[in-house]
Amino acid sequence: MYMDIPQIKSDLEVGTLGYYEYRSCLICVFGGLSNNKVLMSGEFPESIPSKQLIIGNIFHNLMDFARKCSEKSELIFYANQLFVQTEREYFDFIKNNKLGSIKSWSEVGNSLRAAINSVSKAQSLFENNSSLLVSKNNRFRGVPDLYVINGDEVFIREYKSSSLFIDGEIKEEYIDQVKYYAYLIYDNCLELKSFKCEIKSLKGEFFEVFFSQSDLSDYGSQINTSYISIQNALSRSNNFEFDNCIRCSKKVVCDEYISKTKAEDIRHSQPVFVLKGVVSSVLSKDSSNLLIIDAHEIIFNGIFDVGNTFKIGHKYVIYNLIKANRGYLYTSLSGFYGR
Secondary structure (H helix, E strand, C coil), rough: CCCCCCEEECCCCCCEECHHHHHHHHHCCHHHHHHCCCCCCCCCCCCCCCCCHHHHHHHHHHHHHHCCCCCCHHHHHHHHHHHHHHHCCCHHHHHCCCCCCHHHHHHHHHEEEEEEEECCCCCCCCCCCCEEEECCCCCCCCCCCEEEEEECCCEEEEECCCCEECEECCCHHHHHHHHHHHHHHHHHHCCCEEEEEEEEECCCCCCEEEEHHHHHHHHHHHHHHHHHHHHHHHCCCCCHHHHHHHCCCHHEEEEHHHHCCCCCHHHHHHEEEEEEEEEEEEECCCCCCEEEEEEEECCCCCCCCCCCCCCCCCCEEECEEEEECEEEECCCCEEEECC
């Protein structure tokens, strides 16, 4: 009955962590490792269409191409192809939300300018000319949007598609991220002395921060100690915190949660079923992404009667769905605003 439901298994390995994996593992090692390690069926969780997601995808594709090309004309030709391809991919979402042409979005224009400015400037510390930074002990990895080494000085620039500030204060996570990248560079070139980091929002905001050798040495000790703690938590399964699970959208498919709460029948005790349909658009309300699902099939789990709530052929505004290979899982964490 539940063969289509993805599961987070507990036999994971920590491996080499990216920045967001590392941060997630500090909260819950199982949730932190799940995205890249245990995708058992289809996408999990699904990347919900949104304007910010589209902008982020465009920006990173442009920056990746800019690292490989030597002429601005090549990048501009690629950008025009990318814009056409993206508008085709997200045609329904863009049309339903009346967003207009992608080229008219200010954030897309800023993304293209950022990529043009980085052509031929990107550097690599490695013989294979990869933009991927990896710590010497192979525990951490990352790809800054741009870094330039000049003598014993390093310049790092990181772009964000969202605002940099909350209540007038820079988001601490963004400072920590550029510090993480600075450490990866420092770890490979200990003779580097000065690190200037620039954080720019595609909305036009700007923030600058500096790090010394001492700052990065201390930071390296901190994250390597955390890495060992993550390994220990995984091997002893002691990273489990029920309070974290309450807020986690993956708990309904997490074996660790199920075993630790002795709720082996959780998939039956929670209202889980598969709602098969297409995402016709996404709204934003109460800080939630709301999927409008055009339902054309409902698969019952034999326990929870969804027939009185959802009907084939209707559109429903829903949040906190989990993507499985046959459709969407509606759990006790999910909800809907109506038709």
